[in-house]
Amino acid sequence: MSEKQKKILQAATELFAEKGFSATSTNEIAKRAGVAEGTIFRHYKTKKELLMAITMPTLVDGVIPFLAKEFTEEVFEKEYPDFRAFIEQLIRNRFEFARENGKLLKIYFMELMYHNELRAQFSEVFMTHVKDKFEHVIDYYKRKGELKDFPNSTIMRALITNIVGFMITRFVVMPDARWEDEQEIEFTIDYILNGILK
Structure with a gap:
């Protein structure tokens, strides 16, 4: 797993725990992870796929x-x-x-x-x-x-x-x-x- 993927998973974990899956946008995850939103979709096709990851x-x-x-x-x-x-x-x-x-x-x-x-x-x-x-x-x-x-x-x-x-x-x-x-x-x-x- 790349450093960017680790940062995305960490940011998503924190935000999903704080706000819930539905209330969290991929834009917020990208900002917290310090990556472009497109980077998330290069690794995970959907937000649900990110949740499953x-x-x-x-x-x-x-x-x-x-x-x-x-x-x-x-x-x-x-x-x-x-x-x-x-x-x-x-x-x-x-x-x-x-x-x-x-x-x-x-x-x-x-x-x-x-x-x-x-x-x-x-x-x-x-x-x-x-x-x-x-x-x-x-x-x-x-x-x-x-x-x-x-x-x-x-x-x-x-x-x-x-x-x-x-x-x-x-x-x-x-x-x-x-x-x-x-x-x-x-x-x-x-x-x-x-x-x-x-």
Whole structure:
């Protein structure tokens, strides 16, 4: 990759994270990268191709499969004294990943709903690397009597929705708010396990 391409990708990443894909023009990207707008189109036919050049190699081809493998080894292939300990490890593991990759995750989640290619890749990675191991953990804690006999898909959906919702709020929607991260992690674990009623 040429220096100009690196500058274009860096500028596009920053602007897409700040303003969103739709609100960012290629002219703005060119100015921030210090290149002519035509230079962008010599490397990327469309702005969407530029978006895919940022998200696909970095997140889908590089980070997500590695993340999924690393994630399953770090979280799903360990033994825990109870389901709470599993949930805590799951949240802390994803929290650190989100902290280190905030800008890219912001772009990824902002654009996930608008681009079929991103959704398809996300689904493929989850189904290939995570789903079976997640079901195995849920079945184990059901047998131990710690989880209700809800369908595994319902339990997974509840966990993923709450954990991803926390991460998106923390690192995408309100990254500059005054967060007490440790307290918020504990609150998240508590309401996942016990709800919000007294």
